[in-house]
Amino acid sequence: xxxxxxxxxxxxxxxxxxxxxxxxxxxxxxxxxxxxxxxxxxxxxxxxxxxxxxxxxxxxxxxxxxxxxxxxxxxxxxxxxxxxxxxxxxxxxx
Numbered sequence: 259x260x261x262x263x264x265x266x267x268x269x270x271x272x273x274x275x276x277x278x279x280x281x282x283x284x285x286x287x288x289x290x291x292x293x294x295x296x297x298x299x300x301x302x303x304x305x306x307x308x309x310x311x312x313x314x315x316x317x318x319x320x321x322x323x324x325x326x327x328x329x330x331x332x333x334x335x336x337x338x339x340x341x342x343x344x345x346x347x348x349x350x351x352x
Contacts, residue, residue: 308341 267282271289280289324331 266284268279269282270292271278271280272294276294277292278289279292281287319334324334
């Protein structure tokens with residue numbers, strides 16, 4: 259199998275624990291995930307998945323539906339932000 263990156267220099271980037279690659283000389287091709295903690299962040303947000311989500315296979319919300327519905331996306335993001343505040347508050351008061 260021939261590599262699609264043959265003779266094309268790549269740039270590797272890391273963000274939020276995920277490693278991406280992109281072509282150095284072709285900005286028309288968007289970057290793609292090549293490694294890292296891809297399960298670590300909720301798609302479309304910069305909020306980490308709750309650790310207990312990794313224990314179960316099917317308890318994750320339908321992110322495609324959430325991202326497509328702006329009202330649902332905003333409500334879900336607000337819920338997650340509030341959840342993070344309460345978790346921090348509990349840690350500080352233990």
